[in-house]
Amino acid sequence: MSAQRDDKDVDKSANERADESADEGIVLTDAQKRARRSRSIALALALAALVVLFYVVTLVKGPAMLVRPL
Amino acid sequence: MALINGGADLRGPLTADRALASGAQSALIQPSLASGGDYLALLKPRVMSLVIFTALVGMAVAPGHVHPVIGFTAILCIAVGAGAAGALNMWYEADIDAKMIRTMKRPIPSGRVPRDEALAFGLTLAVGSVVTLGLMVNLLSAALLAFTIFFYAVVYTIWLKRFTPQNIVIGGAAGAFPPMIGWAAVTGDLSLEPLILFLIIFFWTPPHFWALALYRADDYARAGVPMLPVVAGEREARRQILLYTLVLVPLGLAPWALGYAGVVYGAVAAITGAAMLLIAWQIYRERSPADAACRKMFAFSILYLFLLFAVLLVERGWGGLLPWAAT
Numbered sequence: 001m002s003a004q005r006d007d008k009d010v011d012k013s014a015n016e017r018a019d020e021s022a023d024e025g026i027v028l029t030d031a032q033k034r035a036r037r038s039r040s041i042a043l044a045l046a047l048a049a050l051v052v053l054f055y056v057v058t059l060v061k062g063p064a065m066l067v068r069p070l
Numbered sequence: 071m072a073l074i075n076g077g078a079d080l081r082g083p084l085t086a087d088r089a090l091a092s093g094a095q096s097a098l099i100q101p102s103l104a105s106g107g108d109y110l111a112l113l114k115p116r117v118m119s120l121v122i123f124t125a126l127v128g129m130a131v132a133p134g135h136v137h138p139v140i141g142f143t144a145i146l147c148i149a150v151g152a153g154a155a156g157a158l159n160m161w162y163e164a165d166i167d168a169k170m171i172r173t174m175k176r177p178i179p180s181g182r183v184p185r186d187e188a189l190a191f192g193l194t195l196a197v198g199s200v201v202t203l204g205l206m207v208n209l210l211s212a213a214l215l216a217f218t219i220f221f222y223a224v225v226y227t228i229w230l231k232r233f234t235p236q237n238i239v240i241g242g243a244a245g246a247f248p249p250m251i252g253w254a255a256v257t258g259d260l261s262l263e264p265l266i267l268f269l270i271i272f273f274w275t276p277p278h279f280w281a282l283a284l285y286r287a288d289d290y291a292r293a294g295v296p297m298l299p300v301v302a303g304e305r306e307a308r309r310q311i312l313l314y315t316l317v318l319v320p321l322g323l324a325p326w327a328l329g330y331a332g333v334v335y336g337a338v339a340a341i342t343g344a345a346m347l348l349i350a351w352q353i354y355r356e357r358s359p360a361d362a363a364c365r366k367m368f369a370f371s372i373l374y375l376f377l378l379f380a381v382l383l384v385e386r387g388w389g390g391l392l393p394w395a396a397t
Binding site for chain 1: 101102103104105106107109110137139140143146205206
Protein backbone atom coordinates (compact mmCIF):
# COMPACT_ATOMS: atom_id res chain seq x y z
CA MET A 1 0.00 0.00 0.00
CA SER A 2 2.73 2.36 0.95
CA ALA A 3 4.65 1.73 -2.29
CA GLN A 4 1.51 2.40 -4.40
CA ARG A 5 0.93 5.67 -2.61
CA ASP A 6 4.51 6.67 -3.32
CA ASP A 7 4.01 5.93 -7.05
CA LYS A 8 0.87 8.10 -7.08
CA ASP A 9 2.80 10.88 -5.41
CA VAL A 10 5.50 10.65 -8.04
CA ASP A 11 2.92 10.67 -10.89
CA LYS A 12 1.12 13.59 -9.37
CA SER A 13 4.24 15.63 -9.03
CA ALA A 14 5.20 14.85 -12.67
CA ASN A 15 1.79 16.05 -13.87
CA GLU A 16 2.07 19.14 -11.74
CA ARG A 17 5.44 19.85 -13.27
CA ALA A 18 3.96 19.46 -16.78
CA ASP A 19 1.11 21.83 -15.88
CA GLU A 20 3.57 24.37 -14.55
CA SER A 21 5.57 24.03 -17.78
CA ALA A 22 2.41 24.63 -19.80
CA ASP A 23 1.66 27.75 -17.79
CA GLU A 24 5.08 29.16 -18.52
CA GLY A 25 4.92 28.32 -22.25
CA ILE A 26 8.07 28.36 -24.34
CA VAL A 27 10.60 30.87 -23.18
CA LEU A 28 12.77 32.07 -26.04
CA THR A 29 16.38 32.97 -25.54
CA ASP A 30 17.63 36.40 -26.55
CA ALA A 31 19.18 34.95 -29.71
CA GLN A 32 15.90 33.30 -30.67
CA LYS A 33 14.00 36.53 -30.04
CA ARG A 34 16.46 38.45 -32.20
CA ALA A 35 16.10 35.86 -34.98
CA ARG A 36 12.30 35.99 -34.77
CA ARG A 37 12.34 39.79 -34.89
CA SER A 38 14.66 39.69 -37.91
CA ARG A 39 12.31 37.29 -39.72
CA SER A 40 9.27 39.39 -38.84
CA ILE A 41 10.87 42.59 -40.13
CA ALA A 42 11.97 40.89 -43.36
CA LEU A 43 8.46 39.52 -43.92
CA ALA A 44 6.85 42.90 -43.21
CA LEU A 45 9.20 44.69 -45.60
CA ALA A 46 8.58 42.12 -48.34
CA LEU A 47 4.80 42.41 -47.97
CA ALA A 48 4.93 46.22 -47.94
CA ALA A 49 7.13 46.20 -51.07
CA LEU A 50 4.65 43.90 -52.83
CA VAL A 51 1.74 46.20 -51.98
CA VAL A 52 3.62 49.23 -53.33
CA LEU A 53 4.71 47.31 -56.45
CA PHE A 54 1.19 46.14 -57.31
CA TYR A 55 -0.20 49.61 -56.69
CA VAL A 56 2.38 51.40 -58.87
CA VAL A 57 2.19 48.85 -61.70
CA THR A 58 -1.60 49.14 -61.73
CA LEU A 59 -1.27 52.93 -62.01
CA VAL A 60 1.28 52.61 -64.83
CA LYS A 61 -0.60 50.03 -66.87
CA GLY A 62 -4.10 51.33 -66.24
CA PRO A 63 -6.75 49.40 -68.17
CA ALA A 64 -3.97 47.56 -70.03
CA MET A 65 -3.38 45.64 -66.79
CA LEU A 66 -5.73 42.97 -68.13
CA VAL A 67 -4.19 42.85 -71.62
CA ARG A 68 -1.43 40.24 -71.76
CA PRO A 69 -0.70 39.24 -75.35
CA LEU A 70 1.68 36.37 -75.95
CA MET B 71 6.22 27.91 -37.40
CA ALA B 72 8.71 26.14 -35.20
CA LEU B 73 5.83 24.72 -33.18
CA ILE B 74 4.53 22.72 -36.10
CA ASN B 75 6.70 19.70 -36.57
CA GLY B 76 6.25 16.49 -38.49
CA GLY B 77 2.61 17.24 -39.16
CA ALA B 78 1.79 17.63 -35.46
CA ASP B 79 0.19 20.94 -34.62
CA LEU B 80 1.38 21.94 -31.19
CA ARG B 81 -0.51 25.18 -30.86
CA GLY B 82 -2.66 25.65 -27.80
CA PRO B 83 -1.91 24.64 -24.21
CA LEU B 84 1.34 22.78 -24.17
CA THR B 85 2.13 19.88 -21.89
CA ALA B 86 5.14 17.64 -21.70
CA ASP B 87 2.95 14.63 -22.56
CA ARG B 88 1.68 16.25 -25.79
CA ALA B 89 5.14 17.31 -26.75
CA LEU B 90 6.60 13.84 -26.26
CA ALA B 91 3.64 12.13 -27.95
CA SER B 92 4.08 14.31 -31.01
CA GLY B 93 7.76 13.54 -31.24
CA ALA B 94 8.44 17.23 -31.44
CA GLN B 95 10.62 17.60 -28.40
CA SER B 96 13.60 18.85 -30.36
CA ALA B 97 11.46 21.53 -31.98
CA LEU B 98 10.32 22.66 -28.56
CA ILE B 99 13.80 22.78 -27.13
CA GLN B 100 15.24 24.63 -30.11
CA PRO B 101 12.93 27.18 -31.72
CA SER B 102 14.21 28.53 -35.01
CA LEU B 103 17.39 30.58 -34.97
CA ALA B 104 17.01 31.50 -38.65
CA SER B 105 17.29 35.21 -39.33
CA GLY B 106 16.10 37.14 -42.35
CA GLY B 107 19.67 36.94 -43.62
CA ASP B 108 19.53 33.14 -43.64
CA TYR B 109 16.52 33.19 -45.95
CA LEU B 110 18.33 35.72 -48.12
CA ALA B 111 21.29 33.31 -48.28
CA LEU B 112 18.91 30.60 -49.55
CA LEU B 113 18.39 32.77 -52.63
CA LYS B 114 22.10 32.52 -53.58
CA PRO B 115 22.62 36.30 -53.86
CA ARG B 116 25.85 36.04 -55.87
CA VAL B 117 24.25 33.85 -58.53
CA MET B 118 21.24 36.14 -58.43
CA SER B 119 23.42 39.18 -59.15
CA LEU B 120 24.74 37.53 -62.34
CA VAL B 121 21.19 36.62 -63.36
CA ILE B 122 20.02 40.21 -62.78
CA PHE B 123 22.92 41.55 -64.82
CA THR B 124 22.47 39.25 -67.82
CA ALA B 125 18.68 39.72 -67.79
CA LEU B 126 19.20 43.48 -67.69
CA VAL B 127 21.46 43.24 -70.74
CA GLY B 128 18.82 41.14 -72.52
CA MET B 129 16.27 43.88 -71.82
CA ALA B 130 18.63 46.69 -72.81
CA VAL B 131 19.59 45.23 -76.18
CA ALA B 132 16.02 44.32 -77.09
CA PRO B 133 14.36 46.60 -79.66
CA GLY B 134 11.47 48.70 -78.43
CA HIS B 135 10.70 50.44 -75.20
CA VAL B 136 9.43 49.28 -71.86
CA HIS B 137 8.17 51.52 -69.04
CA PRO B 138 10.83 51.72 -66.29
CA VAL B 139 8.39 50.41 -63.69
CA ILE B 140 7.50 47.43 -65.85
CA GLY B 141 11.20 46.87 -66.59
CA PHE B 142 11.99 46.98 -62.87
CA THR B 143 9.15 44.54 -62.18
CA ALA B 144 10.48 42.16 -64.81
CA ILE B 145 14.00 42.26 -63.36
CA LEU B 146 12.63 41.81 -59.84
CA CYS B 147 10.57 38.78 -60.87
CA ILE B 148 13.51 37.24 -62.73
CA ALA B 149 15.74 37.80 -59.69
CA VAL B 150 13.21 36.30 -57.27
CA GLY B 151 12.59 33.38 -59.64
CA ALA B 152 16.34 32.72 -59.77
CA GLY B 153 16.44 32.94 -55.97
CA ALA B 154 13.57 30.48 -55.72
CA ALA B 155 15.47 28.04 -57.92
CA GLY B 156 18.49 28.51 -55.63
CA ALA B 157 16.39 27.78 -52.52
CA LEU B 158 14.96 24.63 -54.11
CA ASN B 159 18.49 23.61 -55.08
CA MET B 160 19.67 24.03 -51.47
CA TRP B 161 16.62 22.12 -50.22
CA TYR B 162 17.43 19.10 -52.38
CA GLU B 163 21.21 19.23 -52.04
CA ALA B 164 21.41 19.69 -48.26
CA ASP B 165 23.13 16.31 -47.90
CA ILE B 166 25.76 17.17 -50.52
CA ASP B 167 26.26 20.68 -49.12
CA ALA B 168 26.96 19.23 -45.67
CA LYS B 169 29.89 17.23 -47.07
CA MET B 170 31.56 19.98 -49.08
CA ILE B 171 33.81 22.58 -47.46
CA ARG B 172 32.59 25.26 -49.86
CA THR B 173 28.92 24.78 -48.92
CA MET B 174 28.77 23.32 -45.42
CA LYS B 175 28.03 26.70 -43.82
CA ARG B 176 24.87 27.24 -45.88
CA PRO B 177 21.66 27.75 -43.84
CA ILE B 178 20.31 24.19 -44.14
CA PRO B 179 23.45 22.09 -43.44
CA SER B 180 24.38 24.43 -40.59
CA GLY B 181 20.96 23.74 -39.04
CA ARG B 182 19.66 27.30 -39.04
CA VAL B 183 16.86 26.70 -41.57
CA PRO B 184 14.83 23.44 -41.61
CA ARG B 185 14.64 21.72 -45.00
CA ASP B 186 10.84 21.86 -45.11
CA GLU B 187 10.89 25.61 -44.65
CA ALA B 188 13.41 26.00 -47.47
CA LEU B 189 11.14 23.94 -49.74
CA ALA B 190 8.07 26.01 -48.85
CA PHE B 191 10.07 29.22 -49.24
CA GLY B 192 11.37 28.20 -52.68
CA LEU B 193 8.00 27.03 -53.99
CA THR B 194 6.24 30.17 -52.75
CA LEU B 195 8.75 32.47 -54.40
CA ALA B 196 8.76 30.41 -57.61
CA VAL B 197 4.98 30.57 -58.02
CA GLY B 198 4.83 34.21 -56.90
CA SER B 199 7.54 35.40 -59.30
CA VAL B 200 6.09 33.56 -62.32
CA VAL B 201 2.51 34.70 -61.67
CA THR B 202 3.59 38.31 -61.06
CA LEU B 203 5.70 38.35 -64.23
CA GLY B 204 2.79 36.92 -66.21
CA LEU B 205 0.28 39.39 -64.82
CA MET B 206 2.40 42.52 -64.99
CA VAL B 207 4.74 42.00 -67.95
CA ASN B 208 3.80 39.27 -70.44
CA LEU B 209 3.07 35.58 -70.61
CA LEU B 210 6.07 34.56 -72.75
CA SER B 211 8.59 35.89 -70.24
CA ALA B 212 6.62 34.24 -67.41
CA ALA B 213 6.61 30.91 -69.26
CA LEU B 214 10.37 31.16 -69.86
CA LEU B 215 10.96 31.97 -66.17
CA ALA B 216 8.81 29.00 -65.11
CA PHE B 217 10.75 26.73 -67.46
CA THR B 218 14.08 28.09 -66.16
CA ILE B 219 13.13 27.39 -62.53
CA PHE B 220 11.90 23.92 -63.48
CA PHE B 221 15.07 23.24 -65.48
CA TYR B 222 17.38 24.28 -62.64
CA ALA B 223 15.46 22.73 -59.75
CA VAL B 224 14.29 19.51 -61.38
CA VAL B 225 16.30 18.74 -64.54
CA TYR B 226 19.68 19.90 -63.19
CA THR B 227 19.43 19.55 -59.40
CA ILE B 228 17.29 16.44 -59.02
CA TRP B 229 18.04 14.57 -62.22
CA LEU B 230 21.39 15.46 -63.80
CA LYS B 231 23.72 16.55 -61.02
CA ARG B 232 24.06 13.21 -59.25
CA PHE B 233 23.89 11.00 -62.32
CA THR B 234 26.05 12.32 -65.15
CA PRO B 235 29.34 14.16 -65.62
CA GLN B 236 27.50 16.23 -68.25
CA ASN B 237 25.45 17.76 -65.40
CA ILE B 238 26.74 21.29 -65.72
CA VAL B 239 26.79 21.18 -69.53
CA ILE B 240 23.05 20.53 -69.86
CA GLY B 241 22.17 22.23 -66.58
CA GLY B 242 24.06 25.31 -67.72
CA ALA B 243 21.07 26.13 -69.89
CA ALA B 244 19.23 27.27 -66.77
CA GLY B 245 21.82 29.98 -66.18
CA ALA B 246 21.71 30.98 -69.84
CA PHE B 247 18.00 31.76 -70.00
CA PRO B 248 17.88 35.14 -68.16
CA PRO B 249 18.92 37.29 -71.18
CA MET B 250 16.18 35.58 -73.21
CA ILE B 251 13.65 36.28 -70.45
CA GLY B 252 14.77 39.92 -70.34
CA TRP B 253 14.44 40.19 -74.13
CA ALA B 254 11.00 38.53 -74.07
CA ALA B 255 9.87 40.90 -71.30
CA VAL B 256 10.44 43.85 -73.67
CA THR B 257 9.46 42.43 -77.05
CA GLY B 258 7.03 39.62 -76.22
CA ASP B 259 8.88 37.34 -78.66
CA LEU B 260 12.32 35.81 -79.33
CA SER B 261 14.84 36.06 -82.17
CA LEU B 262 18.43 35.15 -83.10
CA GLU B 263 20.08 37.82 -80.96
CA PRO B 264 18.88 36.58 -77.54
CA LEU B 265 19.65 33.06 -78.73
CA ILE B 266 23.29 34.10 -79.25
CA LEU B 267 23.40 35.56 -75.74
CA PHE B 268 21.98 32.25 -74.51
CA LEU B 269 24.66 30.29 -76.36
CA ILE B 270 27.47 32.48 -75.00
CA ILE B 271 26.48 31.70 -71.41
CA PHE B 272 25.72 28.07 -72.27
CA PHE B 273 29.22 27.43 -73.65
CA TRP B 274 30.83 29.62 -70.98
CA THR B 275 29.49 27.41 -68.18
CA PRO B 276 31.54 24.19 -68.70
CA PRO B 277 35.02 25.82 -68.73
CA HIS B 278 34.05 27.95 -65.74
CA PHE B 279 32.73 25.13 -63.56
CA TRP B 280 35.16 22.42 -64.67
CA ALA B 281 38.01 24.74 -63.75
CA LEU B 282 36.48 24.97 -60.27
CA ALA B 283 35.87 21.21 -60.22
CA LEU B 284 39.52 20.53 -61.10
CA TYR B 285 40.90 22.24 -58.03
CA ARG B 286 37.96 21.12 -55.86
CA ALA B 287 37.92 17.54 -57.18
CA ASP B 288 38.39 16.03 -53.71
CA ASP B 289 35.44 17.98 -52.40
CA TYR B 290 33.16 16.76 -55.21
CA ALA B 291 34.45 13.19 -54.88
CA ARG B 292 33.74 13.18 -51.14
CA ALA B 293 30.20 14.42 -51.79
CA GLY B 294 29.68 11.81 -54.52
CA VAL B 295 28.98 14.35 -57.26
CA PRO B 296 30.09 12.91 -60.64
CA MET B 297 31.84 16.00 -61.95
CA LEU B 298 33.90 15.41 -65.08
CA PRO B 299 37.33 15.57 -63.37
CA VAL B 300 36.13 13.03 -60.78
CA VAL B 301 34.61 10.59 -63.27
CA ALA B 302 36.71 10.97 -66.43
CA GLY B 303 39.93 12.20 -64.86
CA GLU B 304 41.80 15.47 -64.89
CA ARG B 305 43.32 14.97 -68.33
CA GLU B 306 39.93 14.61 -70.02
CA ALA B 307 38.51 17.57 -68.07
CA ARG B 308 41.38 19.77 -69.22
CA ARG B 309 40.82 18.69 -72.84
CA GLN B 310 37.09 19.42 -72.59
CA ILE B 311 37.78 22.88 -71.10
CA LEU B 312 39.93 23.68 -74.13
CA LEU B 313 37.32 22.36 -76.59
CA TYR B 314 34.46 24.32 -75.03
CA THR B 315 36.60 27.46 -74.94
CA LEU B 316 37.32 26.98 -78.66
CA VAL B 317 33.56 27.08 -79.27
CA LEU B 318 32.94 29.89 -76.77
CA VAL B 319 35.36 32.45 -78.20
CA PRO B 320 33.81 32.61 -81.72
CA LEU B 321 30.37 32.76 -80.12
CA GLY B 322 31.60 35.70 -78.04
CA LEU B 323 32.53 37.45 -81.30
CA ALA B 324 29.22 36.58 -83.00
CA PRO B 325 27.24 39.68 -81.88
CA TRP B 326 29.89 41.86 -83.56
CA ALA B 327 30.22 39.60 -86.61
CA LEU B 328 26.44 39.58 -87.14
CA GLY B 329 26.18 43.33 -86.75
CA TYR B 330 24.40 43.34 -83.41
CA ALA B 331 27.33 45.01 -81.63
CA GLY B 332 29.94 47.64 -82.49
CA VAL B 333 33.69 47.71 -82.87
CA VAL B 334 34.32 48.26 -79.15
CA TYR B 335 32.47 45.06 -78.37
CA GLY B 336 34.38 43.26 -81.13
CA ALA B 337 37.72 44.43 -79.75
CA VAL B 338 36.85 43.47 -76.16
CA ALA B 339 35.51 40.07 -77.26
CA ALA B 340 38.66 39.42 -79.32
CA ILE B 341 41.13 40.43 -76.59
CA THR B 342 39.35 38.69 -73.70
CA GLY B 343 38.61 35.69 -75.92
CA ALA B 344 42.31 35.37 -76.73
CA ALA B 345 43.06 35.48 -72.99
CA MET B 346 40.46 32.76 -72.37
CA LEU B 347 42.07 30.59 -75.05
CA LEU B 348 45.51 31.17 -73.57
CA ILE B 349 44.38 30.13 -70.09
CA ALA B 350 42.51 27.11 -71.49
CA TRP B 351 45.71 26.12 -73.31
CA GLN B 352 47.69 26.51 -70.06
CA ILE B 353 45.19 24.25 -68.31
CA TYR B 354 45.48 21.70 -71.11
CA ARG B 355 49.28 21.72 -71.02
CA GLU B 356 49.67 21.91 -67.26
CA ARG B 357 50.47 18.70 -65.50
CA SER B 358 48.49 17.56 -62.47
CA PRO B 359 47.61 19.21 -60.17
CA ALA B 360 46.18 21.79 -62.56
CA ASP B 361 45.76 24.28 -59.81
CA ALA B 362 47.10 27.71 -60.73
CA ALA B 363 45.73 27.85 -64.29
CA CYS B 364 42.36 26.51 -63.14
CA ARG B 365 42.00 29.18 -60.48
CA LYS B 366 42.95 31.72 -63.12
CA MET B 367 40.30 30.33 -65.50
CA PHE B 368 37.61 30.33 -62.80
CA ALA B 369 38.26 33.98 -61.93
CA PHE B 370 38.95 35.27 -65.45
CA SER B 371 35.91 33.57 -66.99
CA ILE B 372 33.69 35.64 -64.67
CA LEU B 373 35.45 38.81 -65.85
CA TYR B 374 35.16 37.66 -69.48
CA LEU B 375 31.39 37.19 -69.30
CA PHE B 376 30.94 40.39 -67.33
CA LEU B 377 32.94 42.43 -69.87
CA LEU B 378 31.10 41.03 -72.90
CA PHE B 379 27.69 41.81 -71.42
CA ALA B 380 28.77 45.15 -69.92
CA VAL B 381 30.04 46.40 -73.29
CA LEU B 382 26.83 45.20 -74.95
CA LEU B 383 24.86 47.06 -72.30
CA VAL B 384 26.79 50.27 -72.93
CA GLU B 385 26.77 49.99 -76.72
CA ARG B 386 23.20 48.88 -77.25
CA GLY B 387 21.43 49.99 -74.11
CA TRP B 388 23.17 53.25 -73.35
CA GLY B 389 24.93 53.72 -76.70
CA GLY B 390 23.09 56.95 -77.44
CA LEU B 391 24.93 58.62 -74.58
CA LEU B 392 28.36 57.56 -75.82
CA PRO B 393 29.13 58.61 -79.43
CA TRP B 394 32.34 56.57 -79.58
CA ALA B 395 30.36 53.43 -78.83
CA ALA B 396 27.77 53.87 -81.56
CA THR B 397 27.29 50.74 -83.63
